[in-house]
Amino acid sequence: MKLLRKIMVVTANDLLMGDAVWLTIDDGWTRDITRAETTQEKARAQARLLSAQSQSDAVIGPYLAEVRLGPDGPEPLHFREIFRTRGPSNYAHGKQEIRPGG
């Protein structure tokens, strides 16, 4: 079993709203990254990405993003991915509107 360097989630943008979503274990999509499915197995990550790509009627541009496991679940590592969980920094719009503090 080959392991990736980091734990991964599958993320994409929602077709209708355009916002960031994350793949869940039941092949659904969540707007809360802490509920996303994680894996560090290379084969599993590739399989989950393929599964996401097959859902082109629901999401756009799925890709694997690195995370670490925090107390509430997966947390993004790169600052771009952190912004995607929150929204812009100049207004309290986007996901931080729904979940203040992101």
Place this chain on the structure above:
Amino acid sequence: MYTYNDFDHAFVRERIAQFRAQVERRMAGHLTEEEFKPLRLMNGLYLQLHAYMLRIAIPYGTLNARQMRQLAMIATRWDKGYGHFTTRQNIQFNWPKLRDVPDILEDLADVQMHAIQTSGNTIRNVTADHFAGAAADEIADPRPYAELIRQWSTDHPEFQFLPRKFKIALTGSPDDRAVTRAHDIGLRMVRNDAGDTGFEVIIGGGLGRTPIIGKVLRVFLPVQDLLPYLEAIVSVYNLLGRRDNKYKARIKITVREHGMEAIRRLVEDEFSVRRSSFKGADQALLNDIKENFRPPAFINAPVDGFQVDREGDVQFNTWAKTNLAGHKHPDYAIVTISLKAHGATPGDATAKQMQVMADLAERYGHDELRISHEQNIILPHVHKSHLFDVYNTLSEVGLATANIGLVSDIIACPGMDYCALATARSIPIAQAIATRMDTLKLEHDIGPLKIKISGCINACGHHHLGHIGILGLDRAGVENYQITLGGEATQNARLGQRAGPGFPASEIVPAIERIVFAYLECRKSSAETFIETCHRIGLGPFKVVLYGEGCASHAA
């Protein structure tokens, strides 16, 4: 301004109907994203970091009050209550939902606006001097020619699949406010020795990862030859431009690889062929268009009150010094409304602010508004007796910041707060610099200083042309900001030089502050501007304050 004819109305509505059907097919799963993406981009719809973004053209930056009110309505009804004005005289809405976009486009069409060719490898929204038709130094209003180009380029069958996007800018003034030297084609109105009006044609300018200042292709092009000559340039590029590498596909690279002489020969040959196919319809159309751009009916009224108001109100006087420009009519002024309140997002206006600006345009501004590439709004024709009323009304909605051309009048692209291409954020850096400069209360003493910030190498924030340019990059997973110095966006356009290694976000504001203080220390007098000092003393002293003594080898 230009008013749509029946053809224009029908064309725009037909495009919306097409796009509505395409959106429905996408939502029903009959179109893949791969198939849909080029279709949505042709209609100005991007997918960004947190949502879709709709980019709407404001051709040559000209709007009337009704159109500005409609943008306010769209901001309120379909978006989050604001819009973002861009460096290409567009407005962007950051939060539209896919299913709503056709309805938004219908609302735009109601006021003769659209989002066509605001993306894709086509000729983009034609931009022009934001003081056009009002500037004291103008040879002629360039907007009729810009409108002619807009009509010619819209849906031009030969130019819908160019190697890459293609941008055209025009100015009718020797004082170039349209950044013509950083466009694929720049057109500068000139007069020849016989006194005839024509264009100096500049090609191959552009910023991005390979910044190049455009060069003159033709010194004098008679105005009547404009369209056949443009068509010759774009057709030569269409065949010669590279399609194997998107980073080498712009005309600036075509010119560099083939040489200006070869391009000139090809263009002139093509021009001689194309010219004969233009039988005068373009000139008849131009004459019709010109009728739409007649100067407003200027009023006759005393202007003495203006001076009295200036003397009676210090803040109004300060605003008048920075935010007014000379009008061709001695009793009028050009008002620049700053969208750069200290700490605000550069280029953003709320729906309420848009409504107020529309009201002012209608009441005091002969129903005209302009968008500048510097992300401000202009009332091009305001009688001097009305300026105090305009200022007071602007003050009530946070639009009376007296900082045009000063250090806090910063251009900033949306950066990683919105843009999917960005490598770092721009907006918080602009906000922090402006806030700091406001705290120091020095910006009027510092004088003209243009800071331009881009959140990636694509340079939408024109950082190469900033007196101080800032480029946000991703350095090993951390935002990092490179500084360039000495750039200029005028008729003397030049690229800034990189000062040295970049700074993390926490250090960029102090770094800019050190540059500003170094200038204050080094300038000969308060009459020597930042850029003049920068060109006189070079980068050396600035590198010292940025990196310390012995920086020369370190920061090369």
